[in-house]
Amino acid sequence: MATTLLSLHSFLPIHRRREEIGKLSAFRTSFGGQVLCKPSFCGTQIATNNHGNRLVVNSLLGRRVKSRTRETVIPEPDFRIPIVLLGIAGGLAYTENLVPAVPVGLLGLLLLVQTTRVRFVFDDEALEVRIGDQLEESGENAFVGGKNRWKYSTFVNWEFWWPNFPILVYFKETQTKPEGQIHFFPIIFNGKQLYDVMVERAGPSKTSAPKES
Incomplete structure (x- = not known):
């Protein structure tokens, strides 16, 4: 899909580009009947990758978005941990x-928002790590x-x-510092989707795959 959009935007005349974008805005997915791409979004949300190629960004949670090479995967949110x-x-x-209720409740609220x-x-x-359905940049790591953003090639394990019932995901990478940097994240995403894409992109883990929820 993204390759098609790239070709249309790069080589068609301006009036044809507008015509094609207008057609695209009318397309609706089967997922809740949501509009895949609004005209205002398609006209402005065009990102440039590290190689200077212009790509249209689609934020479909739990779906796979075609790119020039491998697909972009965004696991769905999972509210089980904050609810528990x-x-x-x-x-x-x-x-x-x-006394214990207050910190547990605050942690639950924090994870609910996150x-x-x-x-x-x-x-x-x-x-x-990106923010919101528009996939805004999250800035620098506060810690x-x-x-x-961490390349799969730098993952140690x-x-x-x-x-x-996945609660935490841990990974260690050498991109932040050569001796290795450890990261922990609460699993506030679909555990099965997250596990599958981690295995695909970062290699197998020592743990067994989570069961279907």
């Missing part, structure tokens, strides 16, 4: 255990510095805890 934490906090508050906004984007060469 908020349930535990509610139970603790009900039994008047307010689930609605944080996206893992797996493109052809790297994993990148270790550098961009929240990675793991899921725990595969059947």
